[in-house]
Amino acid sequence: MTTLTPRSPDDVVASLIADTSPYLSCDECFERLDEYVETRARNPQHTDPTMRAHLRGCSACHEEAEALLELIAQDG
Numbered sequence: 001m002t003t004l005t006p007r008s009p010d011d012v013v014a015s016l017i018a019d020t021s022p023y024l025s026c027d028e029c030f031e032r033l034d035e036y037v038e039t040r041a042r043n044p045q046h047t048d049p050t051m052r053a054h055l056r057g058c059s060a061c062h063e064e065a066e067a068l069l070e071l072i073a074q075d076g
């Protein structure tokens with residue numbers, strides 16, 4: 001299974017103080033999330049700095065991305 005990043009307590013604290021530049025709202029993230037996750041599932045080395053910054057700082061979107069990656073891994 002491909003994961004985005006581990007979410008230890010230290011990671012959660014770091015996400016609260018992380019620089020989330022360039023800015024992406026949760027609505028914008030959800031609009032792009034399916035495509036981002038599908039691309040990450042095909043190519044774990046894929047980078048999208050804006051999405052990664054948002055997912056690093058937003059636990060709700062991060063959890064959604066992880067759940068989608070898990071579903072794709074189960075189907076694959």
